[in-house]
Amino acid sequence: PRVLLTGASGFIAAHVLDQLLKKGYWVRATVRSDRKKQEILSANAQYVSQLDFAIVGDISQPGAFDEAVKAEPGLDYVVHTASPFHFHPEDIERDILKPAVQGTLGVLQAAKKFAPTVKRVVITSSGCYWTSWQDWNPITWEQALAEPVGAYYGSKTFAEKAAYEFLDNEKPSFDIVTLNPPMVYGPILNAQTAASLNESNTFIYNILTGKTDDGKVPKTGVHIWVDVRDIARAHILALETPAASNQRFLIKADGIYSAQEIADVLRKHFPEQPRIPVGTPGAGLGLKDNDIFLADNSKSKEVLGMQYGSLEEMLIPLAKDLLALKE
Numbered sequence: 001p002r003v004l005l006t007g008a009s010g011f012i013a014a015h016v017l018d019q020l021l022k023k024g025y026w027v028r029a030t031v032r033s034d035r036k037k038q039e040i041l042s043a044n045a046q047y048v049s050q051l052d053f054a055i056v057g058d059i060s061q062p063g064a065f066d067e068a069v070k071a072e073p074g075l076d077y078v079v080h081t082a083s084p085f086h087f088h089p090e091d092i093e094r095d096i097l098k099p100a101v102q103g104t105l106g107v108l109q110a111a112k113k114f115a116p117t118v119k120r121v122v123i124t125s126s127g128c129y130w131t132s133w134q135d136w137n138p139i140t141w142e143q144a145l146a147e148p149v150g151a152y153y154g155s156k157t158f159a160e161k162a163a164y165e166f167l168d169n170e171k172p173s174f175d176i177v178t179l180n181p182p183m184v185y186g187p188i189l190n191a192q193t194a195a196s197l198n199e200s201n202t203f204i205y206n207i208l209t210g211k212t213d214d215g216k217v218p219k220t221g222v223h224i225w226v227d228v229r230d231i232a233r234a235h236i237l238a239l240e241t242p243a244a245s246n247q248r249f250l251i252k253a254d255g256i257y258s259a260q261e262i263a264d265v266l267r268k269h270f271p272e273q274p275r276i277p278v279g280t281p282g283a284g285l286g287l288k289d290n291d292i293f294l295a296d297n298s299k300s301k302e303v304l305g306m307q308y309g310s311l312e313e314m315l316i317p318l319a320k321d322l323l324a325l326k327e
């Protein structure tokens with residue numbers, strides 16, 4: 001099968017790409033620059049015959065994906081991961097909200113117009129239900145404009161809603177699946193330095209290297225997470241599972257976690273690291289799984305056949321990668 005993967009240079013997308021290539025898919029990767037293309041090529045040298053590229057600079061521009069979706073033979077699937085995930089925009093609307101919403105709509109419009117063979121579009125949304133733990137984050141556009149964290153949560157919510165509205169209004173011949181992961185952590189396959197580390201793994205990096213306020217264990221704002229290898233596998237299962245059609249899935253590891261548990265696991269396996277905060281070992285988060293009743297991953301298990309790895313299985317390889325990063 002033939003897939004367009006947007007934002008292929010990203011942390012999660014690198015794992016999606018790896019799993020797609022290993023399963024024999026042909027993949028056209030969209031990237032913003034020739035440098036990113038070369039990095040992906042050298043990381044996947046044994047798969048060059050299955051790999052193709054399209055440079056898509058600004059995903060906010062109308063028609064940005066129009067050329068990328070044209071392929072001969074035609075594409076079977078699109079996986080849309082490209083979206084800004086950072087908390088330091090110069091201009092929230094321009095840098096966060098528009099690329100998220102327009103990027104998603106642009107992919108869908110391009111597929112409808114120029115890629116009639118596409119059967120399904122899988123979209124990496126987010127489990128950013130913010131403080132409310134409702135199915136949909138109730139945030140408004142105005143609230144999202146107020147500060148960068150809300151901007152990111154809003155951007156993912158508005159983009160996913162726009163996708164379902166597109167489906168209702170435009171009735172394309174393809175269906176969609178949206179995946180809602182909370183914090184995603186895990187081993188790093190894309191080219192990274194400490195400075196360019198993606199947003200979620202930076203949280204672990206700061207604990208590992210003691211870059212926390214007053215050297216204390218930080219608070220975990222979100223207490224659900226998923227291993228990057230699991231969310232990547234969910235993307236492939238979402239392509240391959242007919243029953244996933246037009247559904248959204250919370251993709252999260254079993255149970256909850258806390259920064260204290262992260263610090264405990266890191267100190268156990270990396271005792272030579274002097275700056276991992278101690279906190280109150282074993283204290284955990286002080287919440288029971290039942291307290292976050294909507295964080296239920298059973299649909300992903302029943303429909304997609306997902307299974308999830310443990311915090312320890314995620315942290316050990318990630319910490320090794322983080323310690324090997326160049327400053």
Ligand code: NDP
Nearest residue numbers: 007009010011012032081082083084099126183184198200
């Ligand atoms: P990364 O920052 O590593 O990857 C983001 C990708 O999107 C990169 O390929 C980046 O390109 C591309 N991108 C960002 N902004 C633009 C833009 N304006 N125009 C074109 N491309 C852009 O993040 P992740 O891998 O962590 O995130 C991937 C997806 O997963 C996103 O949709 C994110 O919202 C979602 N997600 C991530 C979670 C996490 O904890 N990591 C949790 C929930 C959802 P470039 O490399 O050129 O910057």
